[in-house]
Amino acid sequence: MNWPLVPQQLITGILNGGVIGLIALGIVLIYKSSEVFNFAHGHMVMWGAFLTWWFAGAAETGSELLNLPLWAAVMGALAVSVLLGLLIERMALRPMTGQPLLSIILMTLGLAQLLEGLASIAFGVEPKSNFPAPFSPGDVLVIPFPGAFGDAIRLKYTLVVAFGVALLGALLLIWFFNRTRTGLAMRATSENHEVAQSVGINVSRVFALSWALAGMVATLGGVLMAILTGVSLNLATVVLVAFPAILLGGLESLGGAVLGGVLVGLSQALVQAARPIEVRNSAEIAPYILLLIVLIIRPEGLFGQKRIERV
Amino acid sequence: MLRIHNIEVVYSDVILVLRGVSLEVPQGAIVALLGANGAGKSTTLKAVSGLLRSQQGEVTRGSIEFHGERIDRRAPDEIVRMGIVQVLEGRPLFQHLTVEENLLTGALFRKAAPRALRQDLDEVYSYFPRLAEFRHRTAGYLSGGEQQMVVIGRALMAKPRLMLLDEPSLGLAPLLVQSIFQVIRRINQESGVSMLIVEQNANVALQISEHAYVMELGRIVLDGPSAELQENADIKEFYLGLTQVGERKSYREVKHYRRRKRWLG
Numbered sequence: 230m231n232w233p234l235v236p237q238q239l240i241t242g243i244l245n246g247g248v249i250g251l252i253a254l255g256i257v258l259i260y261k262s263s264e265v266f267n268f269a270h271g272h273m274v275m276w277g278a279f280l281t282w283w284f285a286g287a288a289e290t291g292s293e294l295l296n297l298p299l300w301a302a303v304m305g306a307l308a309v310s311v312l313l314g315l316l317i318e319r320m321a322l323r324p325m326t327g328q329p330l331l332s333i334i335l336m337t338l339g340l341a342q343l344l345e346g347l348a349s350i351a352f353g354v355e356p357k358s359n360f361p362a363p364f365s366p367g368d369v370l371v372i373p374f375p376g377a378f379g380d381a382i383r384l385k386y387t388l389v390v391a392f393g394v395a396l397l398g399a400l401l402l403i404w405f406f407n408r409t410r411t412g413l414a415m416r417a418t419s420e421n422h423e424v425a426q427s428v429g430i431n432v433s434r435v436f437a438l439s440w441a442l443a444g445m446v447a448t449l450g451g452v453l454m455a456i457l458t459g460v461s462l463n464l465a466t467v468v469l470v471a472f473p474a475i476l477l478g479g480l481e482s483l484g485g486a487v488l489g490g491v492l493v494g495l496s497q498a499l500v501q502a503a504r505p506i507e508v509r510n511s512a513e514i515a516p517y518i519l520l521l522i523v524l525i526i527r528p529e530g531l532f533g534q535k536r537i538e539r540v
Numbered sequence: 541m542l543r544i545h546n547i548e549v550v551y552s553d554v555i556l557v558l559r560g561v562s563l564e565v566p567q568g569a570i571v572a573l574l575g576a577n578g579a580g581k582s583t584t585l586k587a588v589s590g591l592l593r594s595q596q597g598e599v600t601r602g603s604i605e606f607h608g609e610r611i612d613r614r615a616p617d618e619i620v621r622m623g624i625v626q627v628l629e630g631r632p633l634f635q636h637l638t639v640e641e642n643l644l645t646g647a648l649f650r651k652a653a654p655r656a657l658r659q660d661l662d663e664v665y666s667y668f669p670r671l672a673e674f675r676h677r678t679a680g681y682l683s684g685g686e687q688q689m690v691v692i693g694r695a696l697m698a699k700p701r702l703m704l705l706d707e708p709s710l711g712l713a714p715l716l717v718q719s720i721f722q723v724i725r726r727i728n729q730e731s732g733v734s735m736l737i738v739e740q741n742a743n744v745a746l747q748i749s750e751h752a753y754v755m756e757l758g759r760i761v762l763d764g765p766s767a768e769l770q771e772n773a774d775i776k777e778f779y780l781g782l783t784q785v786g787e788r789k790s791y792r793e794v795k796h797y798r799r800r801k802r803w804l805g
């Protein structure tokens with residue numbers, strides 16, 4: 230271990246993890262209401278980022294219609310992503326009702342390809358580096374920390390703000406789920422569709438709503454990712470770190486997804502503080518190794534629901 | 541208030557399960573629907589509550605009227621809104637929600653104010669004092685009898701005019717069956733909820749109901765005032781034979797139900 234690097238990596242890992250957690254939340258949301266594991270979520274994230282970029286007029290082709298400030302562009306993208314979520318539910322998911330779960334899950338894989346194709350047509354394939362960032366990359370927060378590398382922890386403003394927004398979004402969503410009527414309808418529906426129908430819950434509406442919400446969460450995550458790394462089609466691959474976060478947290482737990490995200494962020498960052506270069510280069514697979522260990526000890530994940538078996 | 545007129549129900553476009561079923565539930569009455577396993581009792585209830593469709597079932601002939609309005613083409617949530625709520629077989633509750641959350645799901649569609657909800661909860665707790673004690677427990681860990689109380693209480697939270705109960709006695713000890721049926725009668729009398737009760741336990745069902753229908757292979761084969769049916773020799777034999785076979789079959793039903801419950805992936 231390269232100890233002086235550890236405090237810095239610890240904090241960076243947690244901050245990065247918050248954003249991963251928010252993206253993981255979007256997948257858990259869909260899973261909770263319909264047991265569908267949405268492989269297209271990363272592409273919804275990517276679309277959210279591109280839409281924001283487009284609304285902000287950063288396309289700079291000379292023909293852009295809008296030149297909105299970042300916050301307004303985000304609002305625009307959120308609105309479109311709600312429609313996108315509703316559209317996906319209506320056109321792709323609802324016709325599949327009653328089909329085997331596996332077919333539906335495979336369908337989301339197809340959907341991912343479709344979204345990728347459409348994005349490349351609409352926005353072009355080359356990465357964009359001109360996402361309207363609220364801070365310049367040079368804006369850093371320096372926290373004195375004796376013993377750390379350079380006796381200080383340096384944090385990019387963008388990262389701190391992204392973490393704050395992600396955390397706020399996650400808390401809002403968890404509150405919504407646990408404290409509102411609609412949240413209760415969603416939790417009930419997620420447990421048993423037929424019983425939910427029998428108490429008068431409009432199950433189709435709950436599904437539509439959860440896709441709309443997932444669209445919003447994806448967009449928010451996409452914006453935060455774009456602020457940190459820029460916009461490109463590759464943004465969709467962020468789900469590769471969201472997957473272990475979800476499984477770590479337990480598929481059904483919103484709080485677990487966020488915590489899983491933080492653990493993933495931490496494991497990646499801490500591995501990068503190692504001395505041997507071989508270990509440092511394995512940062513990408515670190516979360517999966519952690520995942521393997523956790524799943525061996527707790528197959529339902531850290532906060533997943535245990536099956537209740539009574540006869 | 542409820543009139544089922546000569547309905548035919550088909551599953552998956554080919555499996556004919558109900559072949560001309562007619563029955564009536566008058567306002568304020570308790571009506572029993574008896575019959576062996578597989579006779580089509582649950583199907584009849586689901587035809588009324590609209591839950592058939594999610595299992596590829598369809599009413600292909602006849603009509604169902606509630607207060608003079610056709611309901612056989614309506615969606616389940618609309619039917620609940622009209623005041624009909626079904627308590628499904630096997631007392632399926634939301635296992636991971638607490639008892640109180642389970643009860644509250646029953647009132648979700650009403651969009652009632654918090655204070656009204658509080659009152660409705662108290663009403664349920666007055667019928668089932670045990671549930672008040674367990675209100676914050678995870679429902680999945682309750683005993684069978686307590687779970688039956690939760691699902692009946694949840695239905696009551698909908699403020700229904702008609703309750704469809706599917707085998708509330710299934711797998712419960714005799715003493716518990718008696719006390720559950722006592723509460724059902726009280727709900728009928730005090731809250732004025734009409735009841736259509738499906739039972740294999742003909743004995744208790746005939747005691748509590750005014751009128752009863754007997755079903756066999758998708759048809760009503762017999763009906764009359766419950767007191768008369770209790771004296772009927774056929775019925776005596778019918779349910780004497782049933783108490784033995786019934787137990788085993790109903791256990792299988794529970795299993796079957798479990799496999800089916802995640803129907804809407």
Ligand SMILES: Nc1ncnc2c1ncn2[C@@H]1O[C@H](COP(=O)(O)OP(=O)(O)O)[C@@H](O)[C@H]1O
Nearest residue numbers: 551555557576577578579580581582583584595
């Ligand atoms: N979803 C379904 N698809 C096909 N057949 C069904 C379905 N549900 C029930 N059945 C069949 O319909 C018949 C009546 O079932 P049911 O109404 O559950 O009977 P009961 O409640 O009287 O035991 C049975 O033969 C059963 O196998």
Ligand SMILES: [Mg+2]
Nearest residue numbers: 581582583629
């Ligand atoms: Mg049945």
